[in-house]
Amino acid sequence: MPRKFLVVADDTPEFPTALAFAARRARATGGRVALLRVISPTHDEHWSGVREEIERQLRAEAEALLRRFAEEAEARSGAQPVLLIESGDTQ
Numbered sequence: 434m435p436r437k438f439l440v441v442a443d444d445t446p447e448f449p450t451a452l453a454f455a456a457r458r459a460r461a462t463g464g465r466v467a468l469l470r471v472i473s474p475t476h477d478e479h480w481s482g483v484r485e486e487i488e489r490q491l492r493a494e495a496e497a498l499l500r501r502f503a504e505e506a507e508a509r510s511g512a513q514p515v516l517l518i519e520s521g522d523t524q
Contacts, residue, residue, distance in 0.1 A: 436464035456509030466506040467515040470495040474520045
């Protein structure tokens with residue numbers, strides 16, 4: 434089973450460096466990069482009528498972002514990355 438190198442796809446300045454490092458390690462070991470984007474669940478009862486739409490939009494944005502990062506990861510590592518989207522606390 435190939436090794437997977439998990440990179441949290443967030444908005445920190447360290448992300449590009451982490452992605453580059455993981456892609457180099459994946460290429461060197463025959464592994465793959467796994468990109469994880471965590472989206473915050475919506476708990477605001479005031480907006481309960483539109484919660485599903487908000488969550489759908491957040492997921493669509495996360496998917497688009499991961500697809501963009503996946504191109505870079507694949508170019509650097511030589512293998513298609515695993516894309517993961519999870520809901521949870523981002524703090």
